[in-house]
Amino acid sequence: MILDKDLASIQEVRDLLAASKKAQQQLATFPQEKINDICHAIANACYENREKLAKMAHEETGFGIWQDKVVKNTFGSKIVFEKIKHMKTIGILSENTEEGIMEVAVPLGVVAGLIPSTNPTSTVMYKTLISVKAGNGIVFSPHPNALKSILETINIINAAIATAGGPAGLVSCMTKATMQGTAELMKHTDTAVILATGGSAMVKAAYSSGTPAIGVGPGNGPAFIERTANIPQAVKHILDSKTFDNGTICASEQSIIVEEVSKAAVIAELKKQGAHFLSVAEAKQLEKFIMRANGTMNPLIVGKSVQRIADLAGLTVPQSARVLIAEETNVGPKAPYSREKLAPILAFYTTATWEAACALSMEILHQEGAGHTMIIHSEDKNVIREFALHKPVSRLLVNTPGALGGIGATTNLMPALTLGCGAVGGSSTSDNIGPANLFNIRRVAYGKRELEDLRGEPVSTEATSQEQLINTLIEKVLERLH
Numbered sequence: 001m002i003l004d005k006d007l008a009s010i011q012e013v014r015d016l017l018a019a020s021k022k023a024q025q026q027l028a029t030f031p032q033e034k035i036n037d038i039c040h041a042i043a044n045a046c047y048e049n050r051e052k053l054a055k056m057a058h059e060e061t062g063f064g065i066w067q068d069k070v071v072k073n074t075f076g077s078k079i080v081f082e083k084i085k086h087m088k089t090i091g092i093l094s095e096n097t098e099e100g101i102m103e104v105a106v107p108l109g110v111v112a113g114l115i116p117s118t119n120p121t122s123t124v125m126y127k128t129l130i131s132v133k134a135g136n137g138i139v140f141s142p143h144p145n146a147l148k149s150i151l152e153t154i155n156i157i158n159a160a161i162a163t164a165g166g167p168a169g170l171v172s173c174m175t176k177a178t179m180q181g182t183a184e185l186m187k188h189t190d191t192a193v194i195l196a197t198g199g200s201a202m203v204k205a206a207y208s209s210g211t212p213a214i215g216v217g218p219g220n221g222p223a224f225i226e227r228t229a230n231i232p233q234a235v236k237h238i239l240d241s242k243t244f245d246n247g248t249i250c251a252s253e254q255s256i257i258v259e260e261v262s263k264a265a266v267i268a269e270l271k272k273q274g275a276h277f278l279s280v281a282e283a284k285q286l287e288k289f290i291m292r293a294n295g296t297m298n299p300l301i302v303g304k305s306v307q308r309i310a311d312l313a314g315l316t317v318p319q320s321a322r323v324l325i326a327e328e329t330n331v332g333p334k335a336p337y338s339r340e341k342l343a344p345i346l347a348f349y350t351t352a353t354w355e356a357a358c359a360l361s362m363e364i365l366h367q368e369g370a371g372h373t374m375i376i377h378s379e380d381k382n383v384i385r386e387f388a389l390h391k392p393v394s395r396l397l398v399n400t401p402g403a404l405g406g407i408g409a410t411t412n413l414m415p416a417l418t419l420g421c422g423a424v425g426g427s428s429t430s431d432n433i434g435p436a437n438l439f440n441i442r443r444v445a446y447g448k449r450e451l452e453d454l455r456g457e458p459v460s461t462e463a464t465s466q467e468q469l470i471n472t473l474i475e476k477v478l479e480r481l482h
């Protein structure tokens with residue numbers, strides 16, 4: 001039975017889509033410079049409000065650390081804009097007269113943006129910028145637990161668009177997060193593409209809607225500290241990453257793999273830098289809180305501090321503990337430490353050789369996180385190349401923190417908060433999603449060959465056949481005269 005509130009939500013979505021479509025059609029007539037100016041205004045306004053929005057998101061969701069969310073908002077606004085500001089996304093992209101090919105950018109239309117509760121405000125900023133830059137409108141479906149901060153971000157964006165002379169209604173958001181409204185948004189004919197970031201169920205619903213969708217898959221990246229690694233630096237990178245916003249970024253490390261030969265040194269360094277190794281009994285106790293009964297990640301641990309997690313599990317850990325680590329030997333759905341934990345909790349595995357670490361990483365990723373990200377700390381180029389050849393990931397990060405490297409903050413990947421996971425991860429792309437994923441290319445192609453060329457025959461054009469006809473006639477007249 002459809003309730004009145006659901007009907008109202010469906011109607012709201014239809015109205016928002018109609019308004020965004022109209023505004024997008026106007027935006028599509030703007031030159032590149034004007035669209036760049038609008039994006040600049042959006043990025044500036046979001047950046048100016050980064051602290052307020054970070055605090056709101058933290059307060060509303062209870063996830064993460066507001067100071068780190070300020071960094072995420074800076075990333076979603078300023079850093080994304082810096083990367084895309086010179087990109088050509090409107091009108092003629094290229095012209096190759098020799099090849100006879102001209103490329104024209106064609107906006108997709110209206111994007112449906114699904115926003116997760118883990119990175120709500122920063123993801124709205126980022127998705128708006130990459131959509132508008134490519135000449136599109138966007139209508140957001142907010143995660144219900146982050147509705148207020150998402151709506152406030154969109155208010156700020158809309159004020160900036162108006163100031164920059166952009167069309168009203170281009171960017172909007174459902175004011176109530178209902179499943180019926182979100183389903184309507186995903187399957188409506190005015191929705192050109194879905195940008196789905198969030199839980200697996202939501203991403204699956206996007207792929208099943210019948211509308212083209214670009215979705216993420218779950219992360220579960222192991223970090224392999226190979227024997228040639230700079231151990232203090234590797235440990236610093238892992239802890240910086242896993243504690244950033246209390247582990248809410250899906251590219252963050254979920255386990256550490258070391259070789260026997262460096263195990264003692266890595267454990268000593270981890271302890272030195274603030275990791276707390278759980279005893280077997282402590283690990284068993286915490287294990288029960290990692291997953292929900294339905295086998296999905298427990299929101300009670302997501303984005304929480306070590307102390308909050310310890311309290312939840314009834315553990316006493318030092319105040320100085322930055323992450324909780326459990327030694328693990330198993331991989332599988334019934335081994336929660338081997339799974340994705342968007343929290344400062346890590347599994348710790350030991351293998352005899354790097355080849356065994358290679359096999360273990362693949363086992364972990366094929367269980368969960370295939371197509372997403374993994375991290376290697378090593379100075380051995382051959383080992384790094386071997387890892388690159390065989391791992392089922394779209395991003396193999398080298399000597400950098402996983403969370404910040406995967407999104408392109410500490411690497412030169414496209415700065416993005418939606419990370420494609422490729423075919424192996426059920427995604428349509430392995431890219432860090434950017435404006436280039438949000439326009440089509442119309443190719444204008446000039447004729448360069450004739451059918452006879454393909455058949456390997458001499459080309460007979462109209463001109464030569466007329467010439468041949470005259471020649472034949474002349475030959476015949478001359479024959480008669482003789």
Ligand SMILES: CC(=O)SCCNC(=O)CCNC(=O)[C@H](O)C(C)(C)COP(=O)(O)OP(=O)(O)OC[C@H]1O[C@@H](n2cnc3c(N)ncnc32)[C@H](O)[C@@H]1OP(=O)(O)O
Nearest residue numbers: 116118141142143177178179182198199249250297299417
């Ligand atoms: C680059 C990056 O880092 S992107 C990171 C993206 N990854 C993630 O967000 C991780 C995956 N997310 C999750 O596993 C979960 O969202 C958690 C664990 C973080 C939070 O769990 P919860 O608070 O229970 O939220 P959950 O996402 O399961 O959704 C709660 C309810 O809201 C619904 N909901 C979620 N999004 C929407 C939406 N856009 N519109 C309508 N309803 C929605 C869900 O369907 C669910 O409904 P149900 O309770 O009837 O099943």
